[in-house]
Amino acid sequence: MPRDSIVIVGGGISGLSAAWELTGGGAGPNELTPRVEIIEASERVGGALAATQFAGRIIDLGADGFLARRPEAVQLAKELGLESELLPIEASGASIWLRGALHELPTGLVLGMPTSSKTVRSVKGLSFKARIAARRDEIFAKSLKVHDDISIGEIVRTKLGNEIAYQFVEPMIGGIQAGRIDELSAKTVFPALFEAAKKGGSLMKALRSPPAVGDGPVFNSLKDGVGSLPEKLAQQLQRRGVVIRTDVAVTALRSTPSGHYAWEVDTERTTTTANAVILATPAPVVYELMHKLNEPFAPLTQIKSAGAAMVTFSVATSNIELPEHGTGVLIPLQSPWTGNDSLMVTAITFLDRKWGRLQRPEDIVLRAHVGRSDDERWAKLSDDELTQRVASELSFVLKKFTSPLQSLVQRWPQGLPQYYVGHAEVSTTAKQNANNIRIALCGNAYDGVGIPASIGSGRRAAREVLNWLGE
Numbered sequence: 213m214p215r216d217s218i219v220i221v222g223g224g225i226s227g228l229s230a231a232w233e234l235t236g237g238g239a240g241p242n243e244l245t246p247r248v249e250i251i252e253a254s255e256r257v258g259g260a261l262a263a264t265q266f267a268g269r270i271i272d273l274g275a276d277g278f279l280a281r282r283p284e285a286v287q288l289a290k291e292l293g294l295e296s297e298l299l300p301i302e303a304s305g306a307s308i309w310l311r312g313a314l315h316e317l318p319t320g321l322v323l324g325m326p327t328s329s330k331t332v333r334s335v336k337g338l339s340f341k342a343r344i345a346a347r348r349d350e351i352f353a354k355s356l357k358v359h360d361d362i363s364i365g366e367i368v369r370t371k372l373g374n375e376i377a378y379q380f381v382e383p384m385i386g387g388i389q390a391g392r393i394d395e396l397s398a399k400t401v402f403p404a405l406f407e408a409a410k411k412g413g414s415l416m417k418a419l420r421s422p423p424a425v426g427d428g429p430v431f432n433s434l435k436d437g438v439g440s441l442p443e444k445l446a447q448q449l450q451r452r453g454v455v456i457r458t459d460v461a462v463t464a465l466r467s468t469p470s471g472h473y474a475w476e477v478d479t480e481r482t483t484t485t486a487n488a489v490i491l492a493t494p495a496p497v498v499y500e501l502m503h504k505l506n507e508p509f510a511p512l513t514q515i516k517s518a519g520a521a522m523v524t525f526s527v528a529t530s531n532i533e534l535p536e537h538g539t540g541v542l543i544p545l546q547s548p549w550t551g552n553d554s555l556m557v558t559a560i561t562f563l564d565r566k567w568g569r570l571q572r573p574e575d576i577v578l579r580a581h582v583g584r585s586d587d588e589r590w591a592k593l594s595d596d597e598l599t600q601r602v603a604s605e606l607s608f609v610l611k612k613f614t615s616p617l618q619s620l621v622q623r624w625p626q627g628l629p630q631y632y633v634g635h636a637e638v639s640t641t642a643k644q645n646a647n648n649i650r651i652a653l654c655g656n657a658y659d660g661v662g663i664p665a666s667i668g669s670g671r672r673a674a675r676e677v678l679n680w681l682g683e
């Protein structure tokens with residue numbers, strides 16, 4: 213009997229996690245472990261996780277932290293023996309840019325959502341009208357019918373008005389997803405809000421008792437940045453005998469009706485046979501590959517992605533003045549700038565406040581985020597133009613920001629899948645259709661966009677495949 217063989221297409225964190233699970237997870241491989249081959253189109257593994265040297269430190273170019281109160285990423289780090297490398301976030305809080313000034317965000321927010329009118333009153337940049345809307349929600353809440361799914365925007369606008377929706381909630385939720393709250397699904401992006409809206413009555417009151425999340429830090433990073441996780445995982449996979457091929461894209465899948473192997477996986481120059489295939493690529497790539505097979509994967513075309521870019525700066529300590537507290541700044545969309553132009557920067561992260569390992573007395577490192585599903589102005593600018601534009605915006609928003617010592621632009625075109633209203637159904641249908649032909653789908657397009665969700669999704673896909681092999 214030939215050895216079972218599994219091909220994983222895509223070497224981002226979800227594909228690598230799938231390989232880890234296929235080769236025994238924390239327990240390690242045994243005599244039944246299949247041959248595993250990962251095929252990755254770019255020259256390195258990690259996808260949206262990457263780290264580089266900048267201003268004498270290792271900084272992350274994409275994600276720079278992960279939720280510590282979800283188990284998947286912490287668990288994986290432990291299984292890899294990296295527990296001692298986990299670093300907790302070292303600051304909390306943030307400021308928000310409202311009416312041309314920075315205001316410290318109050319405590320007691322749930323993913324950017326206020327939970328009392330007192331919270332709203334404490335934000336000086338919000339208008340009297342916003343305060344009335346918040347008070348009204350507490351004493352005479354507006355009614356809203358919630359069925360299978362609804363946008364985050366519709367819930368917050370209806371219950372608390374446009375100002376709180378667009379000036380307060382969107383900068384946080386929309387920022388994480390690089391999307392618009394009027395398009396994003398409450399059910400999949402912000403389930404606590406969805407449940408609170410379904411309850412009826414006051415939205416803010418219903419959000420006051422979020423599910424218990426346990427103690428410990430909210431976010432973690434790693435000693436050498438989150439970008440070191442895929443590299444270290446790949447090294448251990450190779451020690452387990454997993455074949456990792458980079459710089460080579462999968463171009464087609466072919467089903468083989470007879471014989472031990474159900475699939476042939478093509479790159480430009482090679483074909484690998486496999487009992488099952490795990491597709492851990494962005495949804496448009498899955499669609500392209502499945503489309504060639506004439507499989508009914510139309511739902512995948514509904515999963516669009518938004519692009520974003522980050523500009524990281526190092527600035528001499530004497531040339532910068534940040535708000536006293538917090539890990540960064542949120543900026544509502546369409547915040548006025550000069551003339552008719554609006555600010556392009558949507559958030560600023562004070563990297564060395566979040567992660568103490570990056571602190572140096574002589575300079576500060578911070579990064580500015582640009583890009584939303586409906587704002588691609590950044591994509592039309594060269595790196596130099598983007599850096600200059602972002603630097604001017606930072607000197608407008610921060611008390612002092614001059615003469616950066618170094619800068620670095622990182623672009624993530626199509627980096628963040630958008631979970632539109634109805635996403636749960638789209639995702640379930642796509643995964644089910646794929647399972648029917650012995651293909652497992654995983655990655656940030658289906659079960660959540662963060663790192664823990666992507667890891668969980670990869671491991672779930674691997675377990676599906678292991679079950680098929682056992683049948």
Ligand SMILES: Cc1cc2nc3c(=O)[nH]c(=O)nc-3n(C[C@H](O)[C@H](O)[C@H](O)COP(=O)(O)OP(=O)(O)OC[C@H]3O[C@@H](n4cnc5c(N)ncnc54)[C@H](O)[C@@H]3O)c2cc1C
Binds near residue numbers: 257663
């Ligand atoms: C700018 C940015 C900031 C983020 N910040 C955070 C954060 O702070 N915290 C957090 O938890 N999450 C964050 N995320 C989300 C998180 O990083 C991602 O959801 C996660 O890394 C996705 O992993 P993945 O494996 O699903 O996909 P990807 O990382 O996109 O990997 C997919 C891989 O498939 C490869 N591929 C594509 N086509 C082919 C082909 N034909 N053949 C072979 N390979 C192919 C790609 O090259 C890529 O390596 C951020 C994302 C971005 C873009």
